[in-house]
Amino acid sequence: MxxxxxxxxxxxxxxxxxxxxxxxxxxxxxxxxxxxxxxxxxxxxxxxxxxxxxxxxxxxxxxxxxxxSASPGTLTESGAKAALLTEADLEGDWNQVGDADKWRDRLLVGEVDVSDFLTAKADASDCQQLLDGLYRDNLLGEPSGPSALTGFEQGDSRLLEQVAGYDRAGLDDRLKWMASLPQKCDEFTATDDGKKRTVQVTETSVPDVGDAREGLHVTVRGDTDGTPVTLTLDVAAVRVGTSALTVTGGGLDGGQSSSVQQGVRQGTERLQTVLAGKTPSPQPTNLD
Incomplete structure (x- = not known):
């Protein structure tokens, strides 16, 4: 025309x-x-x-x-660090620590018992990936771009957040994989050094933020030095463009669902602000 x-x-x-x-x-x-x-x-x-x-x-x-039209912002090393949560973003008595990258929980170490999966042997590998991903803090896979990590402690509970850039297709695949785990890995056994642990996986809600999101509630029942213990973790992952944040909270004192949800809301807002080329406000806006 x-x-x-x-x-x-x-x-x-x-x-x-x-x-x-x-x-x-x-x-x-x-x-x-x-x-x-x-x-x-x-x-x-x-x-x-x-x-x-x-x-x-x-x-x-x-x-x-x-x-x-302007293309979506690309995450940089400095941007990933700026997008991380601060103590001000969390309610309660969370204290930021400097060695969160060294955190590892031995209760997450173990080899999945394939005999638990009578009709779907392939599901055992997915459950193994879940345990390994929680232990290594790479549930969404290895980042293809910049990444940054921070952690907080409150009593015997911990809260860990990672912000990173990923391959978009791979990131979507990992989120779909997370969504399948409550059905594939409903309950199974993992063994480490002859000690058996019972793992249960259920779905948990995640605030309606970002472009896509998934959440899991994981419990691991075992023993430490002959004492029965239960490790409880709440995990949430949110995609924003080709970047994502993962927040994991919990410990032997139980899950940290409310803190994880708060971290997700604040963390997503901070990441969106960084990707827009701005600096996150030191005063959080989503605290109830």
Whole structure:
């Protein structure tokens, strides 16, 4: 569809048409097969069509005139660190620590008992990936871009957050994989050094933030130095573009569902702010 010429272009066409009319009138003696008025009208139409093929800047009709929309922000190393939670983002007495990257819970170490999976042996490998991912803090797989991690302690409970950039397709696959675990890994046994542990996995709710999200509630029942213990973890992952944050909270005192949810809300807001090229506010806005 031809675009209607802008006002300056219409003025140019009119001027050309007027010049053509005067020239024709001056040269015509009225004896030709065409009248001067017909010739002038035809030349004016040609002039207007030629003028309409140019935009005010001289670009051909149909070329983009506006600047392309800005692409989504890309996570940087400094941005990943800026997006991390702070003590101010969490309710309660959470204290930030400096060695969260060294946290490892031995109760998460173990080899999944394949005999628990009578009809779906392949599910055992998914449950093994779950345990390994929780132990190594890479439940969403290894980041393909920048990453940063922080942790907090409150009594015997811990809260861990990781912000990282990922491959989009791989990230979506991992979120779908997380969603399948409550069914695949409902309850199973893991063994470490002859000690058996019972693991249960259920789905848990995650605040409606980001572009996609998944949550898990995991309990591991075993013993430490001959004393029965239960490790309880609440895990939530949220995707924002090609970046994601993972928040894991809990310990031997029980799960930390409310703190994880609060961390997810605040963490997602901080990540979105960073990806928009801004600096997160030191004063959280989503605390109840």
């Amino acid at each position: 031809s675009r209607r010429p802008s006002h300056p272009v219409r003025l140019l066409a009119s001027a050309l048409a007027a010049g053509a009319l005067l020239s024709t009138a001056a040269c015509s003696d009225g004896g030709g097969s065409e009248s001067a008025a017909d010739t002038a009208a035809e030349q004016a139409a040609v002039a207007e069509r030629n003028a309409a093929k140019q935009t005010p800047s001289g670009s051909p009709t149909g070329s983009p005139t506006g600047s392309p």
